[in-house]
Amino acid sequence: MSGKPVLHYANTRGRMESVRWLLAAAGVEFEEKFLEKKEDLQKLKSDGSLLFQQVPMVEIDGMKLVQTRAILNYIAGKYNLYGKDLKERALIDMYVEGMADLYDIIMNHDFKPANEKEKDLANIMDKATNRYLPVFEKVLKDHGHDFLVGNKLSKADVSLLENILWLEELKPDALAKFPLLQSFKARMSNMPNIKKFLQPGSAKKPLIQEKDIPNVMAIFH
Amino acid sequence: MAAKPVLYYFDGRGKMESVRWLLAAAGVEFEEVFLETREQYEKLLQSGVLMFQQVPMVEIDGMKLVQTRAILNYIAGKYNLYGKDLKERALIDMYVGGTDDLMGFLLSFPFLSAEDKVKQCAFVVQKATSRYFPAYEKVLKDHGQDFLVGNRLSWADIHLLEAILMLEEKKSDALSGFPLLQAFKKRISSIPTIKKFLAPGSKRKPISDDKYVETVRRVLRMYYDVKPN
Numbered sequence: 142m143s144g145k146p147v148l149h150y151a152n153t154r155g156r157m158e159s160v161r162w163l164l165a166a167a168g169v170e171f172e173e174k175f176l177e178k179k180e181d182l183q184k185l186k187s188d189g190s191l192l193f194q195q196v197p198m199v200e201i202d203g204m205k206l207v208q209t210r211a212i213l214n215y216i217a218g219k220y221n222l223y224g225k226d227l228k229e230r231a232l233i234d235m236y237v238e239g240m241a242d243l244y245d246i247i248m249n250h251d252f253k254p255a256n257e258k259e260k261d262l263a264n265i266m267d268k269a270t271n272r273y274l275p276v277f278e279k280v281l282k283d284h285g286h287d288f289l290v291g292n293k294l295s296k297a298d299v300s301l302l303e304n305i306l307w308l309e310e311l312k313p314d315a316l317a318k319f320p321l322l323q324s325f326k327a328r329m330s331n332m333p334n335i336k337k338f339l340q341p342g343s344a345k346k347p348l349i350q351e352k353d354i355p356n357v358m359a360i361f362h
Numbered sequence: 363m364a365a366k367p368v369l370y371y372f373d374g375r376g377k378m379e380s381v382r383w384l385l386a387a388a389g390v391e392f393e394e395v396f397l398e399t400r401e402q403y404e405k406l407l408q409s410g411v412l413m414f415q416q417v418p419m420v421e422i423d424g425m426k427l428v429q430t431r432a433i434l435n436y437i438a439g440k441y442n443l444y445g446k447d448l449k450e451r452a453l454i455d456m457y458v459g460g461t462d463d464l465m466g467f468l469l470s471f472p473f474l475s476a477e478d479k480v481k482q483c484a485f486v487v488q489k490a491t492s493r494y495f496p497a498y499e500k501v502l503k504d505h506g507q508d509f510l511v512g513n514r515l516s517w518a519d520i521h522l523l524e525a526i527l528m529l530e531e532k533k534s535d536a537l538s539g540f541p542l543l544q545a546f547k548k549r550i551s552s553i554p555t556i557k558k559f560l561a562p563g564s565k566r567k568p569i570s571d572d573k574y575v576e577t578v579r580r581v582l583r584m585y586y587d588v589k590p591n
Contacts, residue, residue, distance in 0.1 A: 192497050193460050206452055208459030210431065215452040227439045231425060234432035239414045272414055 146171040146201040149185060151357050154346045155248065156209050157197045159303060161345065163213055165338035166299045167220035173344065176360050213237075217296040229291045236277070236289055236297040240304050243273045247307050251349045252358075262311060269308055274319050277301055281321040287328060294332070302329045310348055367392040367422040370406070372581070374574040375567045376469065377430045378418045380462075380524060382566065384434055386559035387520045388441035394565065403581045434458075438517040445512055453511045457498070457518040461525040464494045468528055472570035473578075473588035482590040483532050490529045495540050498522055502542040508549055515553065523550045531569060 146164060150157035152175040164171050176182050176196065186194050192207045199206045202219075206212045217223040217233075224230045246265050253261045280289055289297040305326050308315040316323050329335055338345050349357065367385065371378035373396040385392050397403055397417065406412055412419055413428045420427045423440075427433045438444040438454075445451045467486045474482055501510055510518040526547050529536040537544050551560060559566055579585055 192456060193463070193493055202449070204449065204452060206456060208456045211452050211455030211459055214455050215448060218448045218451065227436060228423070228425065230439065231427055231432055231436040234435050235413060235427060235429050238429035238431050242414070276413055 145169075146199055148173045149176070149190075149198040149200070150196050151176045151360055152346070153349050153353070153357050155197075155357075158346060159209065159244070159300065160197060160199060160212050160216070162299050162303045162338070163216050163222070163296055165344065166294070166332075166334050167216065167222060168334045169216075169220065171344070177356075179360055182360055213296060222294060222296045222299070224291055224295055225293075229295075232290045233295050233297045236280070237300050239273060239276065240297075240300045243268060243304055244300075244307075247304065247311070250311065252354065265308075266312055266315065269315060270318065273304075274316070274322060277325075278319045278321050281325060287325075298325075298329060299335075302326060302335070365421075366390075367420055369394045370397070370419040370421075371417050372397050372574065372578055373567070374472075374570045374577075376418075376570070376578075379567055380430065380465070380521060381418060381420060381433055381437070383520055383524050383559065384437050384441075384443070384517060386565065387515075387553070387555050388437065388443060389555045390437075390441065392565070397581050398577060400581055400583065431462075434517065443515065443517040443520070445516055446514075450512045450516075454516050454518045457501070457510055458521045460494050460497060461518075461521045464490055465525050465528060467591055468532075470588045470590070472572075472575050474590055478590040485591050487529065487533045487536060490525075490536060491539070494525070495537070495543060498546075499540045499542050502546060508546075515550075519546075519550050520556070523547060523556070 146169065148157055148160060148171055150173070152173075161171075176185075182196065185191050185196070185198065190205050191198055192205070195207060197207065197209055197212060199212045201212075201215070204215075206215060214223070224233050243265075246261075246268065250258070250261055250265060277289065284292075286292045288294055289301065301322075302325075305316065305322060316326065330339060337343060367390065369378055369381060369392055371394070373394075382392075397406075406417075406419075407415055411426045413426070416428060418428065418430055418433060420433045422433075422436070425436075427436060435444070445454050464486070467482070467489060471479060471482055498510070505513075507513045509515055510522065523546075526537065526543065537547065550556060558564060
């Protein structure tokens with residue numbers, strides 16, 4: 142037994158990508174078991190491995206954790222990416238939860254029908270540039286530190302980088318009005334664990350391709 | 363003297379109700395500012411106290427916390443309702459995630475048409491009785507203890523009780539077939555702080571009515587149709 146965490150999900154970003162990011166940023170190697178067809182999910186369900194019949198599920202430290210937040214909170218706590226006290230944790234949670242709202246609309250974009258995609262992208266960009274990114278630009282401006290909370294890397298920084306990069310895949314100039322976020326992105330991307338994760342051959346998943354969408358949908362529906 | 367937390371939200375359940383439950387269960391008195399007009403909301407927005415331009419917002423310990431999960435995590439941590447270590451916290455997070463998903467299906471309920479309400483009701487009851495209640499019944503069965511995690515009251519127990527009572531409002535016999543959850547419900551309801559919250563005159567809010575829907579729509583200028591799951 143390797144003792145590495147094992148991630149159970151489809152071979153796509155979805156709700157597991159944040160977990161891959163956080164483990165990678167923490168320098169933790171992990172394995173993945175990809176669901177390829179409906180039967181794979183069914184087997185996990187009948188094994189009793191999925192508390193609420195859902196993935197993501199991560200086997201870690203003798204637990205079969207489900208619920209993305211529970212998984213991320215556990216990893217963040219274990220690898221010291223969750224602040225030094227309750228108040229720092231509250232700030233981290235606020236930032237991460239805000240970004241989770243943005244992430245949800247970004248994540249669902251690929252699954253929108255073709256005739257809705259343009260409007261959806263406009264909505265994503267509107268929310269990103271008017272509601273979310275200004276907040277983080279201001280946080281960095283106000284304290285002048287390299288990281289969002291406590292002058293130290295936390296899951297809030299990892300989440301922000303993940304969202305920024307996905308936004309830029311949808312619209313390359315997403316950060317045009319946010320100079321501090323641009324330098325944040327450059328700085329974070331250069332951190333050794335993250336730099337490694339951003340290179341080809343890592344566990345980071347590409348944008349889902351049109352042709353793969355039916356397969357992924359079939360697993361879950 | 364520590365100031366009481368102040369909750370900013372509508373005069374109704376919505377996303378703030380779980381916060382009221384948790385504070386009440388922890389025996390923490392709090393104050394509320396109810397959003398009633400668009401002007402009030404715009405003033406709040408302009409003052410910059412709503413980080414993502416949204417409520418719930420809770421003023422607590424010098425912070426203006428937004429994002430329901432961040433608020434709840436902080437309160438649970440502060441009042442020792444979040445387990446004794448990382449592994450207990452993980453279990454609590456998992457269980458709360460489930461009840462959050464379940465209660466989440468009911469958030470839009472007041473905004474639905476009469477016909478969609480019937481559909482949504484059936485949907486939520488089906489999810490509760492086939493997915494969520496069995497999971498919690500099994501947790502209690504497997505360890506035989508009074509509480510979900512660590513043989514001690516935690517946020518997970520409080521959240522589950524809230525979910526159970528909400529489901530019973532939709533289907534009074536929602537817990538039939540779940541004897542351990544029935545006993546759990548009685549037990550947790552009789553904890554003094556929770557018993558007090560369940561009695562008339564507490565800050566617990568009633569089921570949201572058309573007046574609530576009208577207020578939310580007016581304050582948020584949220585006039586689009588809400589669809590069921």
